[in-house]
Amino acid sequence: MDAAGIDALGEVYRDQRTFRLLIEALARPGTLQSLSDPMPDVPPGVDPYIASVAVTLLDHEVRFATSGPTAAPLTAYIARRTGARPAPPEEAGFLFACGHDADSPLERLPVGSLEFPEHGATVVLTVERLFAQGGDGASTMAVEGPGIPTVARVHARGLAPAIIEAFIDMNREYPEGIDAFLVDPDGRLVGLPRTARIGWNRG
């Protein structure tokens, strides 16, 4: 088999592995997953794990928005690599944003409708660090709901209170809402579906 063939199949397996971790994260909110396939050859300013999530889920059928300090290179990379179309947050199916950015445009995202709640967007938030137990400077969220036997605890450093509040606020009228993935630079991943009931305090 030629190198291109092996590369192509490599991408197939990579996307499959990444997807399994994403669905596991969303199905068991609060559990810590480890993304294992950072994208090689990302341009400067683009997080390789964020890139792998984008490449796994996005294509020319969806629209996306970005925000934060790496918005520009990330937008260019995602558009080129996946064919997904950049759009304002109001029209985006996906938002790639920065966890410590209190001005992030989360609240502009679509929440879907009662008849089509699945049109609510997915936000992928870069945080500084996710911890299995508590960590320095981390906020702790106590999470309950589907996927969680009793209570799960999410410890994240670099997640602005405004963002947590925005997420809770946007999901107050279930089934409308948005769903979130938190990713840190080492590829740790946590999923928070709109069904997650969050109680939190600053770390």
Add this chain to the structure above:
Amino acid sequence: MGYVAAKGGTQAIEQAEQLVQYYRLRGGSEPIQIRQIQDQFRLAVDKVMGEGSLYSPFHAALALKQAEGDTIEAVLLLRAFRSTCPRTRVSVVAGTSEMHVHRRISAAFQDVPGGQILGPTVDYTQRLLNFSLCEEDGDHVRRFVAQYLADLPAGELGEPPSFPKVVDILKREGLLAASNGAGAAPEEPPYDITRAPLVFPAPRSARLQALARGETGGVLALAYSSMRGYGDIHPTVGELRVGTVPLRIPHPAGGPAVFIGRVLVTEAEVVAFFDGTSGPGAPMFTLGYGLCFGHNELKAIAMAVLDRTMNAAVPKAPAENEEFVLSHIDPIESSGFAAHWKLPHYVTFQADIDRLRSAQRHAQPRDGIRRAGG
């Protein structure tokens, strides 16, 4: 008592496959060539291409051969094959006014610009079995074709004449509404039901696409119900065309659109009587439109009738109910589900029996009381 395992499912399937092959070949006749099916069963090939939603006479013919002539099975094969073909481009909107016409008639007027061209049709033949076909051989074929071409008047094979659309005449004269919904803008881009789920109410492009892929018999039956009186749009065939239409794709580097070939299509434009749905202003006729791959007139006409009937503001009959029509015309959905009843259902049936026994137990005491009292 020994344990008798219900094993052997794989073996049974393999033997069934072998048996199908045997049934196809045991007659001992010469294997049919794909080319023969393409040439001499062109209307079956066209039907399968249309319902299979893939324009490739070769693959449709192969599917028909593999399916031993079962057109629904052939469509299933073609659709599955289509799924594996990467979609690399979308064509520029094709204009049927550019059609190289093989056949073109209008029932609306005795004569129309360009003329009534019967083309290859059996509409006016007597349906008598032709037993001379039993003796047809290669010689007959070659002689007939040579003679036919030789008999053509000189100059007949020149540039084809143009055929202005009858509906354009009707629109110009203020008899036909300019578009199917007054002021409706064309959807940009057209909805693709193979890429996005179909939800109701459906955009018109989705509706026409679903009809174009619909099973000819199913589409025909529903349209027939409308014509007979379960809803009635008083249709007149404004124009029916069969011919090849050029396809072009946008130039990858931004030049003029690139011609990639021609496809054979059948197009029907059906004019419906005025009923107040043409929009504000003076009443007008409205249009039902049908287009499908290949030469398939019944389907195109039926499509056009249904396109129009589904515009009923308040559906009073199945053919007027868009959700009803579009949910039941796909050959893969209907045949697959009908066939699936052959699969084992012994667990669900066991559950059915449990419920029946429960209901029977409930019914018994009342019987007892009646007898005692009676």
Add this chain to the structure above:
Amino acid sequence: MRAADLLVARRSGYNFAFLDEHSKREVRRALLKAVAIPGHQVPFAPRELPIALGWGTGGLQITLSLIGPRDVLKVIDQGSDDSVNAVNLRRLITRTTGVRTTTDTRRATIIQTRHRVPEESLRADQVLVFQVPYPEPLRRVEPSDVQTRRMHAEQDYSRLWVYLYEDIVRWGDVTIPHRYPVRVHGRYVMDPSPIPRWDVPKLHRSPTLGLFGAGREKRVYAIPPHTRVEPLEFDDHPFRVEDFGGERCRRCGSGRSFLSAIYDRATGRRYYVCSDTDYCERRIAGGAAQRAAAP
């Protein structure tokens, strides 16, 4: 092992797990939303597969979008690995993936099933994929999709409750034998697929992720683990599972599994066997081992 996997996929002439990557993304995006909104039917645009619609293509597309080289696959129909439909589906999946297959429920990481939940308790590292013919629980009271969508949006399940009530008045009990409507996470009423009532309690707060695929009807839905799944019932007519009247499996003796009736080919007499063949065989093997160990 990696190189061998690559070769299998190439030799079949198709992409790994048959579907092209674009199709997988479509299913994967739909599945993520389904998991985020438990019990809600998410529309998706399925691909046509070399298997007829109505024969498991929805479940199949879910499995094909999930499966990787390290998975171990089990496919069952009516609880049996050897049923012809299960065999056919398993062949397509293995032909285009090269993954290992098993009949042992405990060893599988992905179990694709039609009409049964395995008797064996499932674990968190397993995924159960259901084949669904009718995704819409309200279909028995409303044929129109436009209407049922509105009813779910407004949580207007009154007509279904009336249906259940009238059933009880007429027949003494709810007569729904399979596809028993359940309420998920206290919100959506969901059709659990044509599993018997026997299997419905297994869905409640299960440690296993349940994914449901309807290919012909073009919907997927999901029950995340540890989620409330409650059959619709009245206080004075609680939900009950099937009653086998004391019958036991003729092969393994189980009185605690879903049994199906068989009419003996030769004698015409009726007897019962476990529908879950793996469960049954393991009990038999366990019994044989015990007998072998006895002095």
